[in-house]
Structure formats: C-alpha cells, structure tokens
Amino acid sequence: MGSKEGKISWDEYKQMYRELMQKSYRENLSAWNDILGKDEVTIVCFCAFWEDCHRYLLAGYLEKLGAEYMGSGFNARQRLVVISPEMFRRIAVLWRH
Template structure:
C-alpha cells in the first residue's frame, strides 16, 4: 500500500478534512482540535485569531498530536473493519485543505496506518511531501519525528486499542529551541 498526500480539492484524494469529509471522516480531526490549533497558530505568529476559533482553547502541535491520536484510537476501537478497508487499498491519497508541508493530521494518519499495516502484515509506504520534518518507525517499533534541535519524549500516545509490536510506542518530537 502506498500513501500519498494532496491538497483539497483533489478528485483523487480521500477528503479527511473536518470541514468537508464524508467517506474520509474516519481520519478527520475534530473541530475542537482544528479550531484550537488554528487559534494557537495565529497567536504564535502574532496575528488575530479568526472569531470562530475563539470558542476553542489554544492547541499547540504537540497537544494536537496527542488529541488526534487519542481520537483515532477511539475510532479504531469502535470500527476496526473501516481501518482494515483503508489498509487494503493499493494506493491511498489523503486530502486536506492544509498546505502540503505544513503541520497537518494527514502525516499522523499515515503513520497510524503504517503501524496498523505492520500489525496486519501489510507493507505501507508513505510518499512524503518535500518537508523539513520526517516521521518514521524505528526498528523497535517506536514512532519518531525529526524536526529542529530539541527532543521531547511523549510516551503512551499509541497505547490502547492499537495493536503494537512493543508494549508502547513513543512519539518523539523535536521542538524548536527558543530563539532558534
């Protein structure tokens, strides 16, 4: 199975956006995650957040990942067959309105599908967009991200209903150092 990414609208993509997903809503984030992240991003960049985001608490990239993976764990527990259907595609194009290369749930969804595929004996490859960020699963089954210069270990993100080769998978985030 090959996973690629596309920016909506793209007729070849499975729309996984919270805004307009239908068949792809299994992988869509929730409005509170998206609204909180949009609010946080605007505030971080020194802009006024859109009015519609003000009802949500700010959500940084790390908290976004935590909440989104928790949401996918819950959905997987409720409907394993839907995830298995996705894994049985020859190619899956994940669509969203985010600009390719920007932080987006599509990358997290692809990693989760890659981990699940490994548990089902399905080889999953990911055609990454050209970004300064890299996700991978190391030889112990740990989930990692490489970005900037400082590591933060966020354990237990994938513990739960996802099958795992290890007792836990770790999601290692390299956070940008202050002023770097």
C-alpha cells in the same frame, strides 16, 4: 481541535488526534482494515503547511498498521492518485466518530 487557531499547542493537538484515531480504530476496525487493504489511498486536507498537518499524523498511524508510506506532493515523475467518491465517504466516516 484548535491547533490552527493557536488555542492549543501542536504537541497537545498531536496527543488529542492520536487519541481520536485510536478511538476510531477501536470503533471502526472494519473501515480501517478496508482502507489498509487498498492498493493506494490518498489522504487530502486543506492544511497550508505540511509540518503541522494531521494528514501526516494519519499516514504515520497507517504505516504502523502495515501500510507503505509513499511520500507526499506531486511532480512529473509521480503518479497522481485520484480518490473515488466511495473511498472518500469511507474515510469521512472515520472523522465523524
């Protein structure tokens, strides 16, 4: 979407991403509900800095829909959550629409 390349501002990116996720939610409600129905979901990306990462935007949207945000990162006291290939494919569907 251009934020990482400096083509648009982070605020513009957030707005575009929000609109994209709203459209995805409307068009893929069953997939969103499936994700929201899971005990644990791990959101992964390759962003270098968490401050400007769509993963945190998505976590916020999921939280507004009833998910419990458990934080990010990993240390010895946290569980490492491994996402199944099937769940990854279901999440990937959201990005394609």
